[in-house]
Amino acid sequence: MALKExxxxxxxxxxxxxxxxxxxxxxxxxxxxxxxxxxxFLDPTLRSEANxxxxxxVESFDGSLVVAEDVGKYLLEINAVSPLYTIGxxxxxxxxxxxxxxxxxxxxxxxxxxxxxxxxxxxxxxYDFKFHFQPNKFRQGEVxxxxxxxxxxxxxxxxxxxxxxxxxxxxxLKLSLQQQCGPCxxxxxxxxxxxxxVSVDYREKKFGxxxxxxxxLDCGIYDIxxxxxxxxxxxxxDRQQLQIYN
Numbered sequence: 001m002a003l004k005e006x007x008x009x010x011x012x013x014x015x016x017x018x019x020x021x022x023x024x025x026x027x028x029x030x031x032x033x034x035x036x037x038x039x040x041f042l043d044p045t046l047r048s049e050a051n052x053x054x055x056x057x058v059e060s061f062d063g064s065l066v067v068a069e070d071v072g073k074y075l076l077e078i079n080a081v082s083p084l085y086t087i088g089x090x091x092x093x094x095x096x097x098x099x100x101x102x103x104x105x106x107x108x109x110x111x112x113x114x115x116x117x118x119x120x121x122x123x124x125x126x127y128d129f130k131f132h133f134q135p136n137k138f139r140q141g142e143v144x145x146x147x148x149x150x151x152x153x154x155x156x157x158x159x160x161x162x163x164x165x166x167x168x169x170x171x172x173l174k175l176s177l178q179q180q181c182g183p184c185x186x187x188x189x190x191x192x193x194x195x196x197x198v199s200v201d202y203r204e205k206k207f208g209x210x211x212x213x214x215x216x217l218d219c220g221i222y223d224i225x226x227x228x229x230x231x232x233x234x235x236x237x238d239r240q241q242l243q244i245y246n
Contacts, residue, residue, distance in 0.1 A: 001013050001014060001015055001079070002014045002015070002170070003015045003017065003077075004016055004017065004170065004203075005017050005019075005202060005203045005204070006018055006019070006109070006111040007111070007203065007204040007205055008169055008170060008203045008204075008205075009112075009114045009117075009166060009169045009170055009205075010080060010111070010112075010113055010114065011080075011087075011113060011114055011115065011116050011117075012080060012081075012082045012085055012086065012087065012113060012116075013079075013080060013081055013082060014080050014113075015077055015078070015079050015080070016077070016078050016079075016080055016111065017075060017076075017077050018037070018075070018076045018077070018078060018092050018109070018111065019073070019074065019075050019076075019202075020074045020094050020096075020107065020109070021072060021073055021074075022072040022073075022074070022096075022098075023072060024072075027072075028070070028071045028072030028073065029071065029072045030068070030071055030072055031096045031097060031098050031099075032096075032097040032098060032099050032100050033063065033096065033097040033104075034063035034066045034074065034094060034095070034096045034097075035063045035095045035096060035097065035104060036060055036061060036062055036063050036095050037060070037061045037063070037065075037066065037076050037092055037093065037094050037095070038057060038059075038060045038061075038092070038093045038095070039057070039058045039059045039060070039061075039078065039090060039091075039092050039093075040055040040056060040057055040058060040090060040091045040092075040093065041055070041056045041058050041085075041086070041088060041089075041090055042054050042055060042056075042088065042089040042090065042091065043055075043056045043088075053091075055091065058084060058085065058090070059078070059084070061076060061078070063095075063096075074094075076092075080113055085113055086113065087113050087114065087115050088112070088113060089110065089111075089112050090110065090111050090112065090113065091108050091109070091110055092108070092109050092110075092111065093106050093107070093108050094106070094107045094108075094109070095107075117163070117166050117167070117170070119163055125167075125231065125233055127152065127153060127154045127160075127164060128152075128153040128235065129150055129151065129152055129153060129164070129168060129228055129235050129237075130150075130151040130152075130153050130237075131148060131149070131150060131151070131225075131226045131228075131237040131240075132148070132149045132151060133146055133147060133148045133149070133224065133226075133240065133242075134146075134147050136240070136241065136242050136243065137242070137243045137244075137245065138212065138214045138242070138243070138244050138245075139214075139244075139245060139246070140214050140215075140217065140218075140219050140244050140245065140246050141214060141215050142212075142214050143211065143212070143213045143214070143215065144211070144212065145201075145209045145210065145211050145212070146175070146209070146210045146211075146212050147207060147208075147209060148173065148175065148200065148207065148208040148209070148210070148226060149206060149207055150168040150173065150206045150207075150208070150228060151206070152164035152165055152167075152168060165206055167230055168206050168228065169203070169205050169206055170230070171228050171229055171230035172199065172228070172229045172230070173199070173200050173203065173208045173226065173227070173228055174197040174198060174199050174200070174226065174227040174228075174229075175195060175197070175198060175200065175208075175210055175224065175225070175226050175227070176193070176195055176196055176197055176198075176224070176225050176226075176227070177193075177194040177195040177212075177222050177223070177224050177242070178192050178193045178194060178222060178223045178224075179192040179194060179217075179218065179220055179221075179222050179223075180192075180220065180221045180222060180223060180241075194217065194222070197227055198210070214244050217244055218244070219244050219245055219246050220243075220244060221241055221242070221243055222241070222242045222243070222244065223239040223240070223241065223242075224239070224240050224241070224242045225237045225238065225239045225240065
C-alpha cells in the first residue's frame, strides 16, 4: 500500500491524501467547522436525469477525522481498499460551516483511481529524466512556491513516453539547495547546504511544489538540484541556479 496525493495516480489499495485549502481575502483561514466528508463513485451505469453523473456513496467520514495541518489547510487520508474502491472517477464532498452565521456549504473536489502500472521489457529501465523549475529568482523575504516539472527523456508521443510520465507521477521527488561559495558564504559545502533532499510539499501529476521561505536566507546565487526515486533507480538532476536578490 502506497501513500499518494489525489493527483498522483493512486491505485486500488493505496492510501490517498485528500486536501482542502481555505482562503479568506487571499489569506489562509480556518473554517468554523467541518461536519463531514462524503466520497462518491461516479458510476456511469447509474446516470439518470435525477443523478446526471451517476453518484453512488462509497464512504462518509465525520469531520473529527479531518486533520488541520495548519491554518486553513485540511487533510483527510482515506484507504482505497478493494472491493469498496475500484478503478474509476470519484468526488469528495466536504460539508463545512465557514462561520457561525452562514449555513453550511458543500465543496466538491475530484480524484481518480487508476489501474496498476504494469510494463514488460527485455531490458531494465534505462531512460532518463529532465527537470525544469520556476521561478528561478526570489526577492529576499518572499515566501512562495517553487514549481518543479519532471520531463521523461524518451521519444515523445510514444507509449514509452506515457509509461515514463506515469513513473514520474508516482515516484518520490526531493530537492536540495546549496548556497554557492563566495565572499559571504562559508567554504564548507555542508555549511552552505540549506535543503538536503527534502520531499516536495505537494504533487500534481508530473509537477511538484515546494514552498520556499527566503526570509532567513542570504542574497546570492544558490545551486538547486532534484532527486527522483523509483524502483532501484535514483535520478539526480544537473545543478541549476536560483537567485535571491534584494
